[in-house]
Structures are given as C-alpha cells and as structure tokens.
Amino acid sequence: MHVAVVTVGDEILAGDTINTNAAWLGKRLAERGVDVERVTVLPDRVGEIARVVNEYRAEYDAVIVTGGLGPTHDDVTMEGVAAAIGRGVERNEEALAWLVEEGGYERDELTAGTADLPRGARPLHNEAGVAPGAVVEGIYVLPGVPSEMKAMFESIEGEFEGEPRYVARVETSEPESELVPRLAELRERFDVSVGSYPGDGVSLKLIGTDEATVEAAADWLRERVELDG
Structure with a gap:
C-alpha cells in the first residue's frame, strides 16, 4: 500500500509549529507495512489543497490530510478536498448527530460549519475534540491537533495494511x-x-x-x- 501524507497550515510553513503529525503518521504506517512516498506541507489555500490532493489521489492508494478542520476563516481543508474531487461541501447530518448525542453539545452551541464535509463523505468522529474528520474517495481528512489526529487515526488504522516489514x-x-x-x-x-x-x-x-x-x-x-x- 502506497500513501501520501499532506499537512495543511501556514503556521507549519512559517516555522511556528513543528510538523509532528507527519512524523508520527510515517512511523505508524511503516509499522503496518505501508509505504509513505510523499510528505507535503501546504498553506491554508483552497486551490493549493485541491491541486495537490487531486494529483496524489491519482498516484497513491490513499492520501492522508491533516490540519485546517473547523469553522474558522482559515479552516479550508474540507473545501479544498471537496474541490479536488469535484464536489461541494454540505452539512453532514451523521456528524452533527454524533456531536449532539455523543459529544454532549446543543445544536445552537456549535459554530456554523462545524459539521460541514464534502458531499457523500463518511464522517470520522472526533473523540478528543470537536471538528469531525472525513473519508472520501481514498482521501482521509484528520484534525491538525496532534492528540485529536492520533485518536482519529487509531479508529481507522485497520484500513491501512501492507506487507509486514x-x-x-x-x-x-x-x-x-x-x-x-x-x-x-x-x-x-x-x-x-x-x-x-x-x-x-x-x-x-x-x-x-x-x-x-x-x-x-x-x-x-x-x-x-x-x-x-
């Protein structure tokens, strides 16, 4: 299995944040016999995310994207991933229901856009935070906060299998x-x-x-x- 890892965040490119997510994912995937063949850092720009994710999804078995999830102005990863596959972003009722029923939030407490995912995506629930992740057409979108990213990856790591090393x-x-x-x-x-x-x-x-x-x-x-x- 061949995988590309994409991390999104102006703060990483500026050196304000160390890209520990890519290192952690590389180690965990290697332990599962999965070949990580690209690690790329992108700015918080929809066009850049769409271009790179679209390129990588054609070349690799899966693309893992971390960072830029949530409802604030610079959280554009879901929009970029949706653009990469020619889909729109819409409220995901399954993700929203989980936040209310399992997360303990009231709907009016959640900022608009919190549960917006690419149309038709499978939501990944955030056990350690709020913003959900998603899986769509071999693209796995995970949070940028390391504790949230690790917990979410562990919930789907069985989907990444390769030859034992x-x-x-x-x-x-x-x-x-x-x-x-x-x-x-x-x-x-x-x-x-x-x-x-x-x-x-x-x-x-x-x-x-x-x-x-x-x-x-x-x-x-x-x-x-x-x-x-």
Whole structure:
C-alpha cells in the first residue's frame, strides 16, 4: 500500500509549529507495512489543497490530510478536498448527530460549519475534540491537533495494511564514506534495503520482508564494521 501524507497550515510553513503529525503518521504506517512516498506541507489555500490532493489521489492508494478542520476563516481543508474531487461541501447530518448525542453539545452551541464535509463523505468522529474528520474517495481528512489526529487515526488504522516489514539496526563509529563498499556487498548478498544515517557515528537501518534474512544481514554487517560502543 502506497500513501501520501499532506499537512495543511501556514503556521507549519512559517516555522511556528513543528510538523509532528507527519512524523508520527510515517512511523505508524511503516509499522503496518505501508509505504509513505510523499510528505507535503501546504498553506491554508483552497486551490493549493485541491491541486495537490487531486494529483496524489491519482498516484497513491490513499492520501492522508491533516490540519485546517473547523469553522474558522482559515479552516479550508474540507473545501479544498471537496474541490479536488469535484464536489461541494454540505452539512453532514451523521456528524452533527454524533456531536449532539455523543459529544454532549446543543445544536445552537456549535459554530456554523462545524459539521460541514464534502458531499457523500463518511464522517470520522472526533473523540478528543470537536471538528469531525472525513473519508472520501481514498482521501482521509484528520484534525491538525496532534492528540485529536492520533485518536482519529487509531479508529481507522485497520484500513491501512501492507506487507509486514522487519527492521534491524547496526551502530558504527566508522565514517559513512568508508562504509560504501561493505554496504554495496551487503545489498548484493541479502534482499534488504539499507538506510545510512550519520550523526556522532553512523546508524545503519536494515529493512526487509523476511525476518531471518534481515537478522542474517545484520549479523553479517556487525562482523565487518567497528561497532559503536
């Protein structure tokens, strides 16, 4: 399964807010064997959201969009997603009923537009907040508040499934440039992908679909590098 993640918010682009949602989603999806192939940050502009979401939904199995939900002037994500699929936005009675019956709100307490979703969308109820999310044509729209986003994703994460992946890590004190020949040989010998992440030393991440192969590759590598610590 191949997925694109889109986060919406001028505050992210300005550096006022750190994009923790994308990092959290990437980790959770990877644990489920799902390939995240794009992470994109967009401004609070309907046209930009519509253009990118429309492009990504044609290329990937699913698009996850976070941020910009609610009734305020800069909450335009639902409108952008609706435009991407050529639909309008309308009040979703199921979402509104849930807010009243389960959320404990009176209808006149809710700001106009709170339960507006793309026409025909399946609402995703917000157990940790107010603004509902939505699913429509493979596009999953989640809140930007991290606690709300996580709770909502956990309610639908069973819809994201891929081939199981196994991971092993090898930490070495050697410079990355000196590891190139051994990493090339490793890839020839074993059916694994290798990520190399330099810092104080180098962290080598081995990923594969067969657990025994990943462990064998890690053992082979540990015998041929200077281990860190």
